[in-house]
Amino acid sequence: MPIPIINSFASWVLKQRIHQIELFLKYPNEVQEEVLMNLLRASENSEIGLQYDYASINSYATFSERVPVSNYEDIQPLLERTRKGEQNIFWETPIKWFAKSSGTTNAKSKFIPVSNEALEDCHYKGSKDLLCMYLNNNENSEMFLGKSLRLGGSSQIYEDNHTFFGDLSAILIENMPIWAEFSSTPNSRISLMGEWESKIAAIINEVKSENVTSFAGVPSWMLVLMNKVIEETGKKNLMEIWPNLEVYFHGGVNFEPYREQYQKLVPNSEFKYYEIYNASEGFFAIQDLNNSNDLLLMLDYGIFYEFIPMDTFGTENQKTICLADVELFKNYAIVITTNSGLWRYLIGDTVRFTSINPYRIRVTGRTKHHINVFGEELMVENSDQAIAKTCQITNSEIVDYTVAPVFMKNKEKGAHEWMIEFKKKPNDITLFQKILDETLQSLNSDYEAKRYKNSTLNPLVINIARENLFYDWLKNKDKLGGQHKIPRLSNERDYLEQLKNMQLIMHQ
Secondary structure, three states: OOHHHHHHHHHHHHHOOHHHHHHHHHOHHHHHHHHHHHHHHHOOOOHHHHHOOHHHOOOHHHHHHHOOOEOHHHHHHHHHHHHOOOOOOOOOOOOOEEEEEOOOOOOOOEEEEEOHHHHHHHHHHHHHHHHHHHHHHOOOOOHHHOEEEEEOOOOOOEEEOOEEEEOHHHHHHHHOOHHHHHOEEOOHHHHOOOOHHHHHHHHHHHHOOOOEEEEEEOHHHHHHHHHHHHHHHOOOOHHHHOOOOOEEEEOOOOOHHHHHHHHHHOOOOOOEEEEEEEEOOEEEEEOOOOOOOOEEEOOOOOEEEEEEEOOOOOOOOOOOEEHHHOOEOOEEEEEEEEOOOOOOEEEEEEEEEEEEOOEEEEEEEEOOOEEOOOOOOEEHHHHHHHHHHHHHHHOOEEEEEEEEEEOOEOOEOEEEEEEEEEEEOOOOHHHHHHHHHHHHHHHOHHHHHHHHHHOOEOOOEEEEOOOOHHHHHHHHOOOOOOOOOOOOEOOOOHHHHHHHHHHHHHHO
């Protein structure tokens, strides 16, 4: 079959999905209620279904009263039993896949269940919908005439008691349909290599001669790869290597701090950026419009959503609401019930709604990744936007950053202490510090109030990290590549002190 026909056929198939998407856009709350009832009916005879008598639950109100909100530690014993071979505990169909995830905060690995239903009706469906929306918005796309460069986790699949675990990306590659393998680069063998630095070299060797039309992966790690491709080929930018580049599908970390660097790597005003919001636990939202920062919440992937307003999160007054009751521009912690048997599970992410018709969100951070030591309620969204704007004004570029509180001592006021690794340092770090502080105040009124006349907080402090400090820190923790991320904000000083110690050792 000639390639242009393949391109047209793929576009036609994917666009058929638009009609189903329009259904949940029109009836979002009804679709979500149906998802919940289907999940309950599918698990009536599981151990957890019998424990909470799912058979008698016929409304969201009963479900929320009867089933408690849980975190990973609460459900770990049930997960471990399944990993040892028991089934029908929290989901009726067999669970044989577990996505190993340690994220940013926990050294201890989490094993998130991935059912066959979740693979087909959530993860792969999300990937297809992403392409569907992109093609619907860009009818002249020739993306399928080339290949998609994917950068996933650096982990292989491991077997344990007839169940399997690995990075989510490794599980998806292991199970993906044959057509996806043909349209992707590098090949599965290279994609699943475990050692990050060897893997990068192998990827570059394969992809530099391919016709790459799109790429997909976490912005921070993709930037490492792209810079090495430029270095290896001696080209000025990526368009010289891949002239048919069209789009970058990204997720995992906020794109704003990296946007300018990507625009230099791909100096083409027609090049598109599409954001997704997915995790080991599920595929949640997709940018559905060109040149947008908002993500459409996908409501028919076998995931039922609830939300906890962050102003009550973790307090005695904590309340959980369903999608129909959310308000615009408030920060919420997400609670999910999924077709992998996670019931009212606190995923640890925070979002705010930018639209409720349809339901569009922006990811604002993590429930554990904010700073509220002094009542400033600083979110990752604030710090990412502030550093992106400050870099733009001062003509500088960053590699990574993290922030921690400086606790009050004796009569000394508190502050925020930053560790920033620059790719291109500002000419005047004092000016950079001043602009960053003022930008944070303009974005966050609580921070502004605490900074007013240095009433509670002194001006922020900046440490300039040596080259590769964050890379070495992650390498030290065996967290290079894949979905691993630098913790942006913390209420504790652990990460910052570890980085400062590494910096100090190298200087001695």
